[in-house]
Amino acid sequence: MTTAAEAKKRVQQLRDEINHHNYLYYVEDAPEIPDSEYDRLLRELQALEQEYPDLITTDSPTQRVGAAPLKAFAEVKHKVPMLSLNNAFDEQEVSDFDRRICEKLERKEITYAAEPKLDGLAISLLYEDGVLVRGATRGDGSSGEDVTQNVRTIETIPLKLHGKGFPQTLEVRGEVIMTKSGFNKLNETQRAKGEKTFANPRNAAAGSLRQLDSNITATRPLEFYSYGVGQVTGGKLASRHSDILKQLRDWGLRLNPELKVVKGVKGCLEYYQNILNKREQLNYDIDGVVYKVDGLAEQDVMGFVSRAPRWAIAHKFPAQEEMTTLLAIDVQVGRTGALTPVARLEPVFVGGVTVTNATLHNQDEIDRKDVRVGDTVIVRRAGDVIPEVVSVVTSKRKKGARKFKMPAHCPVCGSEVLRLDDEAAARCTGGLFCEAQRKEAIKHFAARKAMDIDGLGDKLVEQLVDEGLIHDAADLFTLKKDDVAGLERMADKSAQNLIDALDKSRSTTLDRFIFSLGIRQVGETTARTLAQHFGSFDALMKSKEDELINVSDVGPIVAESICHFFHEKHNRDVINKLLKAGISWPDIEVTPKSKQTLAEKTFVITGTLSSMGRDEAKAKLIALGAKVTGSVSKKTDYVVVGENPGSKATKAEQLGVEILDEDKLLALMK
Ligand code: 9MJ
16 A cells, blocks of 8 residues: 555656656667566556545646647737748848848857758746746737647657756747657548548648647647747746857756757758758658857847848758649559559649659549649659659649540550559559550560670660560560661660670579569569578479468468469460570579578668678578668668668667667678
């Protein structure tokens, strides 16, 4: 039996301990205890508070649950206005900004705090004696909405500040965002429930935070990063912006890991480029970077113009979404016969390039977004991914905008188009009779990760098929220099180069050959596993479904697809022709089961290794029985981190997955 006094003491102990682990987890990114242990502490606290409800305080870590829905948000007047930022769209505008500051401060070089510009929702958090008492939106800058109940549900916002030395009143400012992965998951759930989906993470974050029912907010994957302060009384903060941020961090508020102090325009522009290069890898949307004069005394001298400080500027990235007109919808046929509707667009500059085509994915997506020919649409191009039509600006729809329906016959070969019940894609049933599918199969065969035929690009494959010079991949090896030299825009020298490249490609590896065949469901990794498992092509070709299922990572669908492929006579014919053309590979030594020291272990490799290529490392690991996958999850056993690792290294740390450097990897492989 616990006495009330004992309970009180234990409750305090638990809260301190939980707050400490929250700090380690959210701020330091370095949890000390497993999730299970954390949950145990939280449950113990919940149980005690249930038994002694008098002990419950609003800053207890158990009090993150939603509260009763509100009728409306109350208004909050910001004591210190929440400013907006002026924008710079190019280097010249950044130089002008810097020059104005240098002139006014009579300095040669300015020190700036550089930060990513998060694309979320600006929020003010008010702490009184270290306890979160109010959360408010920016609103128009002078007054916003009271969203206290909602911000309390966000785990990265401390209900109570950590450590000591914070001012009596401290208003923290920052951005509430939704991560890209959280956003995708949320939209999936919304779709499954037949509820409205969100256009982008920013809208999802805003929609989630402005819920009158905080129970809904509590289910949404929101996060908070702080980037400044507002009202401060009863205490003093550091005299540089970057040092204030460090203080906030010590008090348990999360900072963006990309924050950096830089010098002069040069430092700013280098920072810009560095963050722009990382943009796609970050798990949250940013629309630029912000430079702030680091010294607060200097900031004061600079002052403000209307609503924006003269000491800060947002250097914007090229927009990833733009509006344009959908001129037509064409249908493309892929290697496996899948029909993809492609939007032909009025050219538009987006994500740094001019875009004229964008994918519409499939019929269901077109229907869901209600895309019609003639519509004004929003096109998104992010990084190297294929541009896509995100949504329609319905208010701009003109009369006569036409709905789209997938054709019943293949636009290339005229064969029937079928859509299986459980598939999103409609497919041409023409198989290798369909010229489009044949062309795609040959392009795949020649690709870098397959047979790696240098100089045989997509356009050339199309010409060769169109001219009737080749019919399948094996015909490539019967080409003579003169056949090729006769083609449009093909000089004698390039023709010889192609023949040489074809010759060279004859010596390959078994896994590349398997991958190059374009068997459905057999990607690079599966091809490698199959090569290692069977050791010879003959053994793979003769294998039955029940044996294939025993190969690691091969399930019934993949097994069926492989058997089906080898069952087709025309596939066997092409394979025979290829082997007769002299395609060969070195023998594979199948590592006996007893020597597969890494059996069942899952690896992810990120960054560049110095002693071998990533492909080579993958092959070696697979030979030792390991699985090598592309993304880090709780199921990953090891993440191998080379030079310049991507976000996978960070993810591994967050999940507590063991990290190996190259030396440790080599030791494991011995
Ligand atoms: C964002 N959105 O990431 C500011 N911001 O500073 C950063 N916004 C800001 N700073 C003063 N990093 C006003 C707004």
